[in-house]
Amino acid sequence: MTNTSQPTALELFDISDKHLRARASLKWSNVDPDVLPAWVAEMDVHLAPAITEALQSALARHDAGYPGSAEGLITAFSDFARQYWNWSVEPEHVSVHVDAATIASKLMRHYAGADGRVMIMPPVYNRFYDWLSGSGVEPVEVPLTDLSNGGFFDFDGIEAGLKAGTRVILLCNPHNPLGRVFSEQELSQLAELADQYDAVVLSDEIHAPLVHPGVEYAHWLTVSDAARKTGIALHTATKSWNFAGLKCGIAVRSATGPWPHELDPKSTLTDSGFWGILAAEAAFGRSRDWLDTVRDHFAAQSQRLTALLAEHVPGVTFHPPQASFLAWLDFSETALTEEPSTYFLREARVALNPGTAFGAVGASCARLNMGTSAERLERIVTAMGTAWPPR
Template structure:
């Protein structure tokens, strides 16, 4: 099982997670892991520095794409064609650049809140318009509101920005849901951009379905955004894949400006290749650490914050927690930061459905997680 680095070592990092707040704050907000890099990734980057290999990417080098395709084949039974992949800096750029080519100015693009906050900004950046179709919530489970998506497309929306798996819930959409979504989208002549950045972090025993595998229709109308940045903690190295699975969508990728490709980080591609090709054991050990922390969080909430509501995630290292019963306002993360010195992600930024909620990063040591919940629980006592 992977172990988080000691707190004094983590505080020497210069990323946002460790420099945004004063040193008395426990940072558990932004989606960065506290684990050390996989050895194969660290060795690949050290070797590149030793040979001063710090230039531009070669877009014809498909080594990273082939490594991802091999991982997808072994993990999900999917064999995307690396020759069709585009590369760029990150999944957000995949979303913006594909939306610019799949939608016209002012077109409606559906999102399903509570959802990754930048979705609310990426769609307008591409010139389109946000259409919200919140997830269905029956009090115990979340699901896509397929009938609501159907109505929104019938009313004129032109596409769906899918979060698969879903951030912040760690929700893994079923194959049946995705097959029906594909039928609905096809019936309306619309498109899908599927953000699958958290897919390699699906928990053991849970089946992930890449959207491009569900039907011929899905392959004709969709593009997937894939990356190793969440799975291997590589966000600062800047590399992601734009993945089509039909000639129609491959033409969309080929039509992207050259600079979309050349802004990709060379170190990002090196690290991505080393991750998907040579770091699968590290990933499995990391998922073991994450799921152990989910178990721990459930126990801590039951004993220390019994009014909190957590629905166990099936993917990633993020926990979506309803704290509304404690009366800490619409944005309990702000109250917790001020009074408990724990930094969590603010629920309302994920949409109106996030009022009273927080998102907590579980990719940390059990000791840090325990300290965070202990600090928060102290706010409930006189």
């Protein structure tokens, strides 16, 4: 890769199958050698130079102890929020933790109360189910509606859940797996409801840096006074800059928002991953050109995927995402009767995530990871086409 300030997508995603198969992280190491992996949300990308420099410099110092401070990261995140999103975040409203899962689990335990229930809106990020069961809380599922048009809140269902006593909503925006970005108006209506029933909204916004160009995005804490009063936002750089294994999560509240003692920055710093903090500071602070290229690439991948599916897997329903690199494929209108990921793994040697991992509503669906080169995306969908129509 050349060391210009604005890398091209061709350069960033130019990694051979051979090199990717040598990676020990989950996506490529957990499939057979003849399988093309398009499952877990890792990208086939070179890390941003500022991140590798930060890690190499720590390695050169043999510097791998507990984190000494998160101040650099908090400043980098606040600056990024202001400059990139026009969102003003006070550093004292930010706290750093080991990952998003830990933040959400602590908050769910704290706020779910004696009835121990948390509302989720499937299909939704598969690990939410693990987070809930690991926190000892029961899911109250209020599925999104009209999925073929992107997915919308079921406000009647949400109100019924709140009326029945649920006090925590775990929101995913931008949404994984649908790639949906909820409008300010939809979020504001949700905030009014949450406020009316005295509920807390945990807004998982970790895909926000990858909102596609031209799409308006509203952070929960910018939506309204009701949203600020009810919400805590979850952020990470790990997903958008592709270093999930390094671990670092960020919680943000507003001046009036809740902040339980479990998230008190004074007592959680040494729980965090030191190298995750270094990488996240380099990401938010010094890796914006890289991010712009990757974001543009994913918007283009989404268009490519639309055309490739029409050519090779006609009949599948795909609503292009507004953010990130995940695609939700719905086979319910096709002749495929088998669980889609099992079928494509066996017949096409392509690994997808099964739709049921994201909730029972995903039974005839699969999630495809577009976080790769244009050339490999074409190979993935062409391979799926060799098994289409279903045998």
